[in-house]
Structures are given as C-alpha cells and as structure tokens.
Amino acid sequence: MKKITAQDVEERISNTFSVPKDIAMGLCNLYLVGNREIIIENYLGIQTYSSEVIIVKTKKLVIELTGENLVINYYTNKDMKISGKLAGIKFL
Amino acid sequence: MISFLKWLNGYLTLLLTGPMVERCFNHASRENLLLWNIKVTKDGYYCNISQKAFPMLKDLARKSGTKLSIHQEHGLPFFLKRHRKRKMFFFSVVLAFLALYVMTLFIWDIQIIGNESYEKKEILSYVTENHVRGGQLIKTVDTIALEEALRTKFEKFAWVSCEIKGTCLVIHIKETINLHIENKSSKPSNLVAVKDGLVTSMITREGTPMVEVGQKVKKGDVLISGIISYQNDSKEVFDEAFVAADGDIVAKTTYSYKDEFLLSFYEKNCLEEYKHGGYFTFFGKECLHYEPRLKDKEYDKKVIEHHFKLGKTFYFPISFTHIRYEAYSLKRKTYSKQEAKQEANKHFQEFCKDLSKKGVQILENNVKIRVNGDTMSSSGTITVLEPIGKVSLLDTKQIKKEKLNEHDGEAN
Structure with missing residues (x-):
C-alpha cells in the first residue's frame, strides 16, 4: 500500500474544500511575461544571485532561474520582480 | 508618480560587497525594507533604498558581514543639502512661485467663442470698457452680470455663458438665426405685421384674429389682437381681458x-515676399516694437497674437504680437x-x-x-x-382709461 505523505493530505484538503493550492500547500506563484519578466510570490528568500543565475528558495521548492542580464527590479517580503532575458526555469 | 515620490523623499544607490550579500537582502525583505534595481557587477551588488530605511539596512549588513557603501545620492533632500549655501537661488525660487501664485489671482486674457454677426473686437472693447479689464482680480468678476449685460447690449445673442478658466475669461456665445421677428411675449401684447404682404396661413393660439387668410396687410397692422372681448346674447361687449397674443402668421412678401x-477691377497677386515685425505686450503696455523696412509695394498685414501661458488656461500678462507683411501686386482686369x-x-x-x-x-x-x-x-x-408677426406690447392702463371715457360720454 502506498504511503500517504503530508503533501498528499494537503492536496486532498485543497481539492475537497476548493482552497487555492498556494495557500493550502504553501506553493509559490510565478507570473511570466514572455521570457522577459517574472514575478515570484510566496517565497522565503534568495539563495544565489548573479547576472546569469538566480536561485530562489520557497517553502516546498527551490527554483533556479537562468538567463542573461538578470536584474531584480524590486524585492520585498511579499513579491519580487526579475527582468532580463530568461532562458530556463528549473524546480530543484 | 511612484518614482516622483521616491525622488521627493530621497533615495540612495548602495554598493554591497561580501560573501553573503543575498543573506543581507533576505534579512532586509523580512524587515519589510523595499529594495529595488538590484544589479550584479564585477564590483559587487548595487541596489537602491530609501533614505529613511538606510540606517536599518546598515545594521542588517553588519550582522550578515556585508560591506556597505553609498555609491550615489538621489532626490530632493540631497539636492537641497548640496545647494544649502545658495540662499539667493532658493530665495528666487520661492519668489518665482509667489509671483506665479499672485498672477493666478487676475484675469489676463479674454476669449470670445461663437460670435458670427458681431466682430470680436467690438465685443471685446465693450467688455473691457464696461465690465472686465485685463488684470482685474478674478474675485471681483461678476460673470452673471456680464452675461446679462451682453445679452442686453447685443440683440442677436440668444445665449451667453461666461466662465473663468485659469486666468482666462471665456465668453461662449450662441446667436439666433431669426431674432428680428420676436413673436412671443409674457405680457399683454398684439401681434403686428412687420411688413406689407398677403396672408397665406394663420394659426391663432391666443388672442383675437384680426385678419384672414388671403387678406392683404400693411406694415404695422394688427394681425392678432391681445384684447379678448366677452359679448352677451345681444352681442354687446360686457367685459374685456388682456392676453399675450400668440400665433403663426405666414405671408407672401416681396424683397427688392x-x-x-x-466690369473693370483689380486682381490681387501674391508675390510670396514676406516681411516680419512685432512687439511685446507687458501688463497691457506695448514695447520693443520692431518694424521691417517696407519697399515701395502694396502689403497685406496679418497680425497674430501669441500669449505666454502655462498649460492650457494659465495665461501670463505677457504676449508677443507677430505681424506678417505679405507683398502683393495689383493688376487691372475686365x-x-x-x-x-x-x-x-x-x-x-x-x-x-x-x-x-x-x-x-x-x-x-x-x-x-x-x-x-x-x-x-x-x-x-x-x-x-x-412669418411676419411681431410682438407689440399693449398699454392696458391707457386702453382702460379710453374705455372709461367712452362710457362716460355715452352716459352723459
């Protein structure tokens, strides 16, 4: 029998009560504008920052953004906006 | 707007160096400090922060072992700090703003919109001579009185509206198409013929009709009387009422x-030779005249006035009048x-x-x-x-007096 994890329980609760997953499961929100801009919400902090790679830590995931000339337009405790030429988004 | 507010409060561009700059950023975000334009260069990390939040970031940087230095200062507080010794400069800026404010208290331009029958110059000279002068305090301008005065002075004005926009008085005018025949009144009146003609149609709404369709009328003839007579069975008038005669009377009339x-006339040929002149007007006084040297030719003169203004409605008491002389030759033709x-x-x-x-x-x-x-x-x-009906007011007192005299004569 498959072992039920805490994540499965959270997902089931979210599906049963129609609660948004970012609230129920603590997932982050990503809003992309082509490959030029990305807005990230619900994160914990930056792990690495260079003009080619930005690694952002969230509650459940670690996101790696790669690209060229990456600039953080603003950085607050709620959201951050990154602009530049995005090449890839990886969930670690 | 946000960038203006940032400029107003002042902000700093910082250079952060060290092994754990990211940690410093994370601390700052947890402390609710806004960082923007974070860039990575060979020198280190550049970011912007407001002037007020800087001391807090300084503490956080120390905790995370990050070196922090101010790269650039932006905004009004730093500008004022840099130029604090230039007292005359600040004094003149304040003086300029004060002068601007004082100038907004007066009327510096009058615009007339919608005139057709009357010339702009004519209306403007009436307004400036009798009501509003250039340079008058806005508070003292009575627009309602001006509207009424304009309506009474200029007969063809059907509707006048005056509004003050910034330092400009705008007079909106609507003219009537056919005002010379006034065919409605609220006081007891007759409708009389304005010219000779043959009545072709007649509708009486109020009053006693005095003419019939097909009848010839002369100028001044009463078409609809404003006196309504009440008769008894033996057709004797026992009472009279005065009303405002109302109706539509159309007649066949002639115009000569x-x-x-x-047959011979002069034709104007533009030579495409232009000369320019002009002058400045300060507070209604003309100065700095420049007149070009005109050759022995005929010239058309075109005058264009340019008012100095801020935005659309804030006029200054300074204007430049540009005069363009356009040369032309006359050729006799038949x-x-x-x-x-x-x-x-x-x-x-x-x-x-x-x-x-x-x-x-x-x-x-x-x-x-x-x-x-x-x-x-x-x-x-x-x-x-x-239509030939025109209102002619009735002198009811005189009519009543005459009737009384008639009765007295009959009684005697």
Whole structure:
C-alpha cells in the first residue's frame, strides 16, 4: 500500500474544500511575461544571485532561474520582480 | 508618480560587497525594507533604498558581514543639502512661485467663442470698457452680470455663458438665426405685421384674429389682437381681458434686390515676399516694437497674437504680437460678359442663401441682370413666404382709461 505523505493530505484538503493550492500547500506563484519578466510570490528568500543565475528558495521548492542580464527590479517580503532575458526555469 | 515620490523623499544607490550579500537582502525583505534595481557587477551588488530605511539596512549588513557603501545620492533632500549655501537661488525660487501664485489671482486674457454677426473686437472693447479689464482680480468678476449685460447690449445673442478658466475669461456665445421677428411675449401684447404682404396661413393660439387668410396687410397692422372681448346674447361687449397674443402668421412678401459692380477691377497677386515685425505686450503696455523696412509695394498685414501661458488656461500678462507683411501686386482686369454674369449670379445666390438662413421660403424671383456700359447691374424683386408677426406690447392702463371715457360720454 502506498504511503500517504503530508503533501498528499494537503492536496486532498485543497481539492475537497476548493482552497487555492498556494495557500493550502504553501506553493509559490510565478507570473511570466514572455521570457522577459517574472514575478515570484510566496517565497522565503534568495539563495544565489548573479547576472546569469538566480536561485530562489520557497517553502516546498527551490527554483533556479537562468538567463542573461538578470536584474531584480524590486524585492520585498511579499513579491519580487526579475527582468532580463530568461532562458530556463528549473524546480530543484 | 511612484518614482516622483521616491525622488521627493530621497533615495540612495548602495554598493554591497561580501560573501553573503543575498543573506543581507533576505534579512532586509523580512524587515519589510523595499529594495529595488538590484544589479550584479564585477564590483559587487548595487541596489537602491530609501533614505529613511538606510540606517536599518546598515545594521542588517553588519550582522550578515556585508560591506556597505553609498555609491550615489538621489532626490530632493540631497539636492537641497548640496545647494544649502545658495540662499539667493532658493530665495528666487520661492519668489518665482509667489509671483506665479499672485498672477493666478487676475484675469489676463479674454476669449470670445461663437460670435458670427458681431466682430470680436467690438465685443471685446465693450467688455473691457464696461465690465472686465485685463488684470482685474478674478474675485471681483461678476460673470452673471456680464452675461446679462451682453445679452442686453447685443440683440442677436440668444445665449451667453461666461466662465473663468485659469486666468482666462471665456465668453461662449450662441446667436439666433431669426431674432428680428420676436413673436412671443409674457405680457399683454398684439401681434403686428412687420411688413406689407398677403396672408397665406394663420394659426391663432391666443388672442383675437384680426385678419384672414388671403387678406392683404400693411406694415404695422394688427394681425392678432391681445384684447379678448366677452359679448352677451345681444352681442354687446360686457367685459374685456388682456392676453399675450400668440400665433403663426405666414405671408407672401416681396424683397427688392439691387446689385451693381464695375466690369473693370483689380486682381490681387501674391508675390510670396514676406516681411516680419512685432512687439511685446507687458501688463497691457506695448514695447520693443520692431518694424521691417517696407519697399515701395502694396502689403497685406496679418497680425497674430501669441500669449505666454502655462498649460492650457494659465495665461501670463505677457504676449508677443507677430505681424506678417505679405507683398502683393495689383493688376487691372475686365470681366467678360459671361464672367460678369457669373459674378452677378454668385452675388444673388449669396443673397438668397442669407434669406434662407432667416427661415424665409423663396417662391419666385424677377431679378434681371443687365450690362450698362462699364457696370453690371442686377435688380428686381423676390417673392417669398415668411412669418411676419411681431410682438407689440399693449398699454392696458391707457386702453382702460379710453374705455372709461367712452362710457362716460355715452352716459352723459
């Protein structure tokens, strides 16, 4: 029998009560504008920052953004906006 | 707007260096500090922060082992700090703002919109001589009184509205098409004929009709009387009431038309030679005149006034008047018979157009065009259908007195 994890329980609760997953499961929100801009919400902090790679830590995931000339337009405790030429988004 | 507020409060561009700059950013975000424009270069990390939040970030940087230095200072507080010794500069800035404020308290320009029958100059001179002068305090301008005065002075104005926009007084005008025949009143009145004619249709809404359809009337004849007589069974008048006669009376009338012009005339040819002149006007006084040297030629003069203003409505008491002199030559020409006929026809069509604008319906015209030596003359009559009723107020007291005298005479 498959072992039920805490994540499965959270997902089931979210599906049963129609609660948004970012609230129920603590997932982050990503809003992309082509490959030029990305807005990230619900994160914990930056792990690495260079003009080619930005690694952002969230509650459940670690996101790696790669690209060229990456600039953080603003950085607050709620959201951050990154602009530049995005090449890839990886969930670690 | 946000960037202006940032500029107003002042902000700093910082250079952060060290092994754990990211940690410093994370601490700052947890402390609710806004960081923007974070860039990575070879020197280190550049970011912007507001002036007020900087001391907090300094503490956080120390905790995370990050070196922090101010790269650039932006905004008003730093600008003022840099120029704090230039007292005269700040004094003149304050003085300029004060002067601007004082100037907003006065009227510096008057605009007239919608005039057709009257010239702008005529209306403007009436307004400036009797009501509002350039440079008058806005508070003292009574727009309602001005509207009424304009309506009384200029008969053709049907509607006048005055509004103050910034330092400019704008007068909006609407003119009536056919005001010369006033056919409604609220006081006891008769409707009388404004000219001779043959009545073709008549509708009486109020009053006693005095004429019939098909009857010839002369100028001044009463068409609808404002006196209503009450008769008893033996057809004797026992009472009278005074009303404002109201109705539509259309009559067939005639207009005489006469037009004459010489066959030879001067034609204007623009030479495309321009000279420029002008002058400045400060607080209504002209100065710094410049007149170009004009050669021995004929010139047209075009005057364009440029008012100095801020935005659309904030006029200053300074204006520049540009005068353009356009050279032209005159050439004597003579109309051929056909050309002269065409010109005479054109004049006649314009006359008919003006009549139509007044609400007149043209039935027929007996205008003949003739060449008499070196002149072209056209004359004749135009038969039209037009309303001819005009209000003529009744002197009720006088009428009552006359009636009393009549009764007294009969009794004696």
